[in-house]
Amino acid sequence: MNEHPSARPPASGTDSAATGMMSGFGNEHATEALPGALPVGRNSPQRPAYGLYAEQISGTAFTAPRAQNRRTWFYRIVPSVVSQGEWRRIDLPLWLTAPSDDGSFPHTQCRWSPQPEPHAPVDFLDGMASYVWNGDMGAGSGLAVHLYCANAPMDRRYFKNADAEMVLLPAAGSVRLRTECGILDLTPGDLAVIPRGIKIAVDLPDGPSRGYLCENYGAPFELPDLGPIGANGLANPRDFLYPQAAYEDIAGEFELVLKTGGAFHACMLGHSPLDVVAWHGNHAPCRYDLRTFNVFGSISFDHPDPSIFTVLTSRSDTPGVANADLVAFAPRWLVGQDTFRPPWYHVNTMSEFMGLLYGAYDARPKGFLPGGASLHNCMIPHGPAPEIFEAASTHDLSPQRVDDGISFMLESRHPYRVTDHAMTGAGLQRDYPGTWQGLKRQFTG
Numbered sequence: 001m002n003e004h005p006s007a008r009p010p011a012s013g014t015d016s017a018a019t020g021m022m023s024g025f026g027n028e029h030a031t032e033a034l035p036g037a038l039p040v041g042r043n044s045p046q047r048p049a050y051g052l053y054a055e056q057i058s059g060t061a062f063t064a065p066r067a068q069n070r071r072t073w074f075y076r077i078v079p080s081v082v083s084q085g086e087w088r089r090i091d092l093p094l095w096l097t098a099p100s101d102d103g104s105f106p107h108t109q110c111r112w113s114p115q116p117e118p119h120a121p122v123d124f125l126d127g128m129a130s131y132v133w134n135g136d137m138g139a140g141s142g143l144a145v146h147l148y149c150a151n152a153p154m155d156r157r158y159f160k161n162a163d164a165e166m167v168l169l170p171a172a173g174s175v176r177l178r179t180e181c182g183i184l185d186l187t188p189g190d191l192a193v194i195p196r197g198i199k200i201a202v203d204l205p206d207g208p209s210r211g212y213l214c215e216n217y218g219a220p221f222e223l224p225d226l227g228p229i230g231a232n233g234l235a236n237p238r239d240f241l242y243p244q245a246a247y248e249d250i251a252g253e254f255e256l257v258l259k260t261g262g263a264f265h266a267c268m269l270g271h272s273p274l275d276v277v278a279w280h281g282n283h284a285p286c287r288y289d290l291r292t293f294n295v296f297g298s299i300s301f302d303h304p305d306p307s308i309f310t311v312l313t314s315r316s317d318t319p320g321v322a323n324a325d326l327v328a329f330a331p332r333w334l335v336g337q338d339t340f341r342p343p344w345y346h347v348n349t350m351s352e353f354m355g356l357l358y359g360a361y362d363a364r365p366k367g368f369l370p371g372g373a374s375l376h377n378c379m380i381p382h383g384p385a386p387e388i389f390e391a392a393s394t395h396d397l398s399p400q401r402v403d404d405g406i407s408f409m410l411e412s413r414h415p416y417r418v419t420d421h422a423m424t425g426a427g428l429q430r431d432y433p434g435t436w437q438g439l440k441r442q443f444t445g
């Protein structure tokens with residue numbers, strides 16, 4: 001399994017002409033794979049071109065304010081309502097949905113090693129294991145984070161999640177995400193946002209892949225307000241890339257897996273459900289290269305709160321208190337003077353789940369591995385490893401480049417519960433809380 005990302009030219013995300021993709025987070029995009037397939041001047045003409053069916057997918061209530069309103073019009077070969085045969089319940093026993101009787105609140109810091117590679121062929125769905133969750137899917141709040149490790153493509157198996165918006169972050173191996181809206185290719189360092197209800201299939205062009213899947217039950221992720229930063233910075237809207245329409249017009253036997261209410265159901269289709277020939281709208285999957293994140297930080301002293309690294313936010317009903325913030329620790333310079341430059345020791349009301357996409361995380365260079373995870377829940381103290389404290393307290397304060405890797409955090413107002421699988425599995429690093437105990441008493445008063 002490739003543990004390092006394949007190099008992508010810097011800021012490729014901005015070059016939509018070169019990539020053939022459409023640029024701009026939340027924009028009203030329009031694309032057609034056949035000339036004239038996209039109706040002009042109306043959404044639902046009496047007879048769409050090429051004999052296509054018009055179908056709207058709404059990602060928000062019809063009446064949501066315009067700035068939050070999300071919907072896309074599909075022009076497809078067969079409408080989604082057509083299925084073949086009976087739906088049957090299927091079991092993905094390690095994939096849990098909030099709320100669940102499974103899991104408990106940890107009373108200490110948690111860290112996990114990456115999932116082992118499976119011996120038998122396992123696809124993206126079967127290779128999914130839930131690690132943490134919070135909130136309540138039915139109430140539209142909270143999130144769950146799963147770790148996947150897959151070595152087989154989904155091929156003719158497709159997935160639709162009615163429960164949540166999803167964010168996919170590969171940490172090893174590349175991923176080809178086929179969607180109703182087109183194709184997104186991801187390598188470690190990229191993320192994909194997949195809106196609720198968009199059908200996908202996950203293929204593995206370079207072999208096995210492991211990584212993270214976030215299910216966001218709450219408000220869709222959006223770019224954070226920038227406040228005094230101004231009009232530019234952090235994740236710039238133009239670096240979010242949307243695919244051009246690409247449809248599959250193939251007949252045969254296909255399986256569609258639906259997740260709804262935390263249960264999985266499958267039915268057979270006689271056609272590929274990725275048969276959208278043209279679409280327009282803003283409820284569509286996109287890719288973002290975290291290496292294009294415009295990092296802001298202190299140029300005088302002190303490490304800012306990590307909210308300065310927010311890429312996307314899912315708002316809650318309380319202003320300023322996120323259902324989930326997706327935060328990235330991307331390559332950057334540290335220049336603070338008379339400053340302890342790593343994150344300080346802290347005890348937060350927000351709960352922090354972290355993953356590492358490649359390389360190393362500067363505050364925890366040992367034991368926190370790509371594809372692994374850590375959890376520091378509400379009011380659980382944490383901070384740099386003792387050896388990092390020693391080094392950062394004494395090294396010279398010339399400008400320092402941090403570009404060893406990219407990690408991310410899913411910070412939530414809701415404390416996470418850890419699943420029984422994660423709490424009892426071999427991946428739990430039971431010695432993790434002990435790693436701070438080497439911090440020496442150095443009081444001189």
Ligand SMILES: [Fe+2]
Pocket residue numbers: 346352376382
């Ligand atoms: Fe923290």
